[in-house]
Amino acid sequence: MSALVVADKLGCWYGQVVGLSELTLAIEGGITGLVGPNGAGKSTFLKLVAGELRPARGEIRVLGHAPFANREYFRRVGFCPQQEAIWGDMTGLEVVEFLMRLHGYAPPEARRRANAALDRVGLGDARTRRTAGYSKGMRQRTKIAQAIAHDPELVVADEPLNGLDPVGRAEIQKLFAELGAAGMHVLVSSHVLHEVEALTPSIVLFHRGRLLAQGSVGEIRRLLSRHPRRVELVARDARRLASALMALEPVSSVRIAPDGRVAVETGDVERFFRELTALAPRERAGIRSIESHDANLEAVFDYLVG
Amino acid sequence: MMSFLRTTLLFWRTYLPRICLARRTLLVALGCALVPLLAFVLLKFIPHGPSPIEAFLYPSFFIVLSVLVPLAAVISGSAVISEEVDDRTITYLLTRPISRASILVGRWLASATVLVVLLAGSVGALKVVVESQAPGWKKAEPRVVETTNRRGEKRTRTIDREIPAEFLQAMPDGELPDGLFGTMLAATLAGAAVYSALFAALGTFNRHPMIVGLGYAFAVEGFLANLPGTSQQLTVQFYLRSMLVSENPELWKLVAEAQLAEPDTTRAALFALTIILAASLALGSLVISRRQYVLSA
Numbered sequence: 294m295s296a297l298v299v300a301d302k303l304g305c306w307y308g309q310v311v312g313l314s315e316l317t318l319a320i321e322g323g324i325t326g327l328v329g330p331n332g333a334g335k336s337t338f339l340k341l342v343a344g345e346l347r348p349a350r351g352e353i354r355v356l357g358h359a360p361f362a363n364r365e366y367f368r369r370v371g372f373c374p375q376q377e378a379i380w381g382d383m384t385g386l387e388v389v390e391f392l393m394r395l396h397g398y399a400p401p402e403a404r405r406r407a408n409a410a411l412d413r414v415g416l417g418d419a420r421t422r423r424t425a426g427y428s429k430g431m432r433q434r435t436k437i438a439q440a441i442a443h444d445p446e447l448v449v450a451d452e453p454l455n456g457l458d459p460v461g462r463a464e465i466q467k468l469f470a471e472l473g474a475a476g477m478h479v480l481v482s483s484h485v486l487h488e489v490e491a492l493t494p495s496i497v498l499f500h501r502g503r504l505l506a507q508g509s510v511g512e513i514r515r516l517l518s519r520h521p522r523r524v525e526l527v528a529r530d531a532r533r534l535a536s537a538l539m540a541l542e543p544v545s546s547v548r549i550a551p552d553g554r555v556a557v558e559t560g561d562v563e564r565f566f567r568e569l570t571a572l573a574p575r576e577r578a579g580i581r582s583i584e585s586h587d588a589n590l591e592a593v594f595d596y597l598v599g
Numbered sequence: 600m601m602s603f604l605r606t607t608l609l610f611w612r613t614y615l616p617r618i619c620l621a622r623r624t625l626l627v628a629l630g631c632a633l634v635p636l637l638a639f640v641l642l643k644f645i646p647h648g649p650s651p652i653e654a655f656l657y658p659s660f661f662i663v664l665s666v667l668v669p670l671a672a673v674i675s676g677s678a679v680i681s682e683e684v685d686d687r688t689i690t691y692l693l694t695r696p697i698s699r700a701s702i703l704v705g706r707w708l709a710s711a712t713v714l715v716v717l718l719a720g721s722v723g724a725l726k727v728v729v730e731s732q733a734p735g736w737k738k739a740e741p742r743v744v745e746t747t748n749r750r751g752e753k754r755t756r757t758i759d760r761e762i763p764a765e766f767l768q769a770m771p772d773g774e775l776p777d778g779l780f781g782t783m784l785a786a787t788l789a790g791a792a793v794y795s796a797l798f799a800a801l802g803t804f805n806r807h808p809m810i811v812g813l814g815y816a817f818a819v820e821g822f823l824a825n826l827p828g829t830s831q832q833l834t835v836q837f838y839l840r841s842m843l844v845s846e847n848p849e850l851w852k853l854v855a856e857a858q859l860a861e862p863d864t865t866r867a868a869l870f871a872l873t874i875i876l877a878a879s880l881a882l883g884s885l886v887i888s889r890r891q892y893v894l895s896a
Contacts, residue, residue, distance in 0.1 A: 378687035395695040
């Protein structure tokens with residue numbers, strides 16, 4: 294089976310700013326998560342996949358098509374962009390119905406599809422309200438509805454969980470899972486790894502416009518766990534704790550900050566926490582708090598790219 | 600082709616009510632209302648003001664055609680594409696299986712429809728005001744006013760206004776001369792269509808079409824259209840004025856003698872305006888079909 298998305302030395306710039314650089318990858322069908330910190334190139338890649346942008350260099354083919362301004366391709370894809378913008382003077386139903394009319398559906402069919410999609414994203418009750426009065430989460434749902442209403446083969450969703458409350462996130466994650474189970478391909482981006490992890494085991498990591506890693510969540514997690522992480526502890530007896538921590542194998546350095554915090558750098562954070570759990574009652578240093586400061590993806594990616 | 604027409608019609612139908620309720624339309628409507636109001640005030644409350652025919656000709660030439668039409672067209676035409684870009688909603692349209700040109704043409708048609716109705720209403724109301732005030736209008740008798748200067752010296756001054764005989768005799772039965780209103784209306788509507796297409800096309804490749812459009816309409820055209828010689832032919836104004844003077848040339852020449860180069864015939868003017876309109880839409884369609892619009896998140 295040929296890949297869903299094939300990019301070959303793909304490049305895209307915004308003036309002097311690099312959006313994507315020399316990106317070569319192949320993404321198979323099913324649900325795939327694109328993960329990376331803000332500015333990593335996820336949105337640029339998805340805009341290229343959706344046909345909103347044209348590659349400055351290289352080539353991209355999706356479902357066998359060059360996406361930019363390709364009308365035949367647009368029949369087969371649904372795009373939920375990152376920007377919140379949607380026509381505020383129209384109701385949710387009017388927005389989705391109008392966009393379905395642009396797909397060539399007759400008015401009754403366009404309305405039927407719009408209603409069904411809005412029901413599916415949980416916006417049934419608010420469909421006749423103007424979108425200007427919608428919350429961020431409701432606008433997000435409207436964007437998702439317009440992307441799925443024409444039953445595309447591929448749904449491209451850029452940060453679709455932004456602005457949703459925990460219940461909403463769970464609902465939309467469930468919706469994407471259903472779309473995937475129904476045979477639809479889904480490309481979904483997020484800067485939060487665990488959001489994507491809940492959707493799919495297949496992820497692609499982006500950083501500074503380049504492909505960093507691609508594979509299953511398990512593989513990526515193993516890669517991330519080898520990154521030295523900084524953990525800060527507040528304890529009643531900082532000196533005693535620091536000296537005990539020095540003896541632990543996963544700890545590479547210990548420093549006591551002027552405010553009394555104990556800053557630990559470890560190469561294996563999971564093992565460190567296991568050994569800390571055993572050490573704490575033994576040393577009676579009175580640990581009051583533990584913070585892992587650079588557990589965010591930005592720090593991890595910075596480490597991975599050196 | 601059928602698909603293009605169907606999508607264009609869909610854009611027209613969808614955007615027409617939205618444009619009617621837009622804030623910029625209210626602004627244009629206010630501008631349109633000011634013209635007949637001004638004529639009414641001049642005829643009703645200014646004793647030594649213009650004659651009825653002047654109250655039609657001067658606002659028509661110097662306000663409607665020279666200012667209101669290009670200004671209203673800049674306001675509504677420049678928004679055709681740039682509004683979608685600024686609002687970042689153009690993504691939804693550009694990723695649909697439609698001809699991108701239909702976005703431009705359909706939205707421009709909706710804008711032009713609203714513009715044409717408002718401007719036609721303005722010129723029509725101007726006619727109604729002038730014709731309603733004409734029967735009771737009489738040239739005011741000269742009035743002698745006595746004034747005293749700082750040193751206490753008394754002086755007399757006569758307030759009167761010379762009105763050419765052509766103007767005084769132009770509306771003997773209180774109605775505008777034949778063809779005058781029709782050509783003015785036609786020139787106004789042609790101007791609205793051509794200017795709005797020009798500025799809509801500008802919006803496909805320029806991020807600030809309103810500013811550039813204002814600069815073009817009032818600096819470039821304002822300069823060229825009033826420069827003696829053939830350079831006037833480079834402006835839309837020249838062809839609109841040519842349409843006007845094709846009927847009642849003796850009246851228009853009294854109003855705007857200095858502004859008029861040797862005018863084209865109405866047919867030639869209409870042909871030139873049609874070319875400008877078609878070229879604008881073709882250029883805009885070409886740009887929107889090929890251009891990528893980079894939007895910030």
